[in-house]
Amino acid sequence: MQLETYISDLLYRYDCVIVPQFGAFLTHRVSAKVHETTHSFYPPKKALSFNEQLQTNDGLLANYIAEIEKVPYQVAVEKIAKQVKAIKSYLIEGETIALNNIGDLILNTEGNINFEPSHHINYLTDAFGLSQFSSVNITREVHKETVEELEDVIPLTITPEKRKSRPYLKYAAIALIALTIGGFGASKFYAGQIENHNQLAQEEANEQLDAKVQEATFVIENPLPAATLTVEKPTGNYHIVAGAFRVEANSDKKVQQLRDLGFKARKIGVNRYGLHEVVYSSHTDRLEALKALRTIKRTHNRDAWLLVKAID
Template identity: 25%
Template sequence: MLRIVTHIERLLLAHDCVIVPKFGGFVLQTVPAMQKVEEHTFRPLRKEIGFNMTLQHNDGLLPESYMQMHGVNYRQAQLMLEEDVEDMKKTLQQYKKLSMGVLGSFSIGEEGQMIFHPGETELFSVGSYGLPVFHFPALPPLQAEREEVALLTIPVNRRLIRTAVASVAAVALFLLVSTPVKDVNQDAYTASFVPTEMVSQKPVLVEKAIAESVPENVVPEVEVKTVAPAPKRETVAAKPVVVQPAVAKKEVKANPKMYHIVIASFPSEAQADEFIAGVDRAECKHVSKVVRDGKYRIYADKFDNRADAETYMATLRSNPKYKDAWLFISR
């Protein structure tokens, strides 16, 4: 029985009517596109399967399909078709129901009549590309849509304003806590980040340069002007002018540089003292603070030699707590 169903489905793809001899004809009926306004549904152009039991003659489509698919002659194809039709009739009389796959099904009514129930399929709706029924809700009025957009816009704008204000406050707080650029000590940023040779040195005092350029026990030349006395009858010898040698200014030694290994920095002394109280003395024996430019810098140790300071700083940085330690140079 499934054999004849396959042939009918195959023929309905190319023909609008396929007749089963001594049983009836399957007819495709074209249904135009339609819209149900109340349900907001659209049904595209389609073809529905119908059945006409008055069509009993042999139109030759099914025998030819049997011949092509099974490779038999017309007589054999006719016998195979008649055998399938008899099986359909026997099943319908015995079970009062006959299934034809996607084509639909048959049943026997109360008065013994044969009733066809078409199947719900879009297989044969080639003209509409098999599009199913779809639901499209009505759009709201334009005025209502504008009001909804306006209501949604107000919370979004407020949220953006709050975010912007919070960002500005964070930036302002960062600028207040950070060290002003004008107060930055250039020597504080020479701690193993920039080579000493690349940092410009402070200018030497003019007095010191002059003092170093004049050798000791050397009297600079002094131009002596002799004022001619008024002419007199008697000539008086002028007294020699004694020039005292200039004494070179002694070189004033600047305060020696101190190299502090800084581990923290605070804007107030109270914060600095609180931090020092929590430092482990076993790790930093000589911890203390140095005040420069309004900042209280906490150092683990200080040295008068840069090499020793850098060696200690490298050892201290191996401790994760002091990995950000840096070198601060002061006089």
């Protein structure tokens, strides 16, 4: 059962999702903000937190699981309890529990659960489609303010000037308008001629290009056969750990040894202690992973254990 999937679904609709006998995931709305230094704009969101004190079953999570999985309510409660028991056992062993789209859980030195929320998802449905973006700094012009200050100091007064009537100016203006209209008409006619010429030249060039393309023949002798590669990418959040190595070359050697024995071994990165972790295999189903773990413990390695972690 993917418990984090059900919790994530409910966080979109509710501000508090209680996991019985474990704790509650809480959300509160955070307004949109602007970072003054980077000029970045952040949309409103729901900030996520965890309260270990709220453990009383309110029925929300169990009812939702019972509805989705089509099981009785009491069966859903038992499934949650079994999942919580497993998570607590991993935390006691010092492992980090990575809940997809929610965050990471780990025990501190005082035995309390520390929660680091995920920043890859926004549970505020009102902000759907909004994302962070940055803008350049805006420099405002102050020319208008300077002009207004000058007008306050030096007021401007416009006095109309009396002129004598000059009839010949009227005829000169009429002649100027006629010349302007004639020049505009000639310019428009010339531009039209140029456009027609360009269009004819373009059509002729296109015809020549089509003729060249039709004359060309492409022959490929002995074409290479198509190659099809099938690559299986390991998936799943349940990993059967074979060991952790300080030297990466030793982890590579271990992976090759396990693959020679038929396991789908691989490296899953470096843990918080700086060790390169090697796993026998990864699984999407927890029951399948536990079954494989029991087989490996019985036939190959009694020290193998199960790690619950989302791997990108």
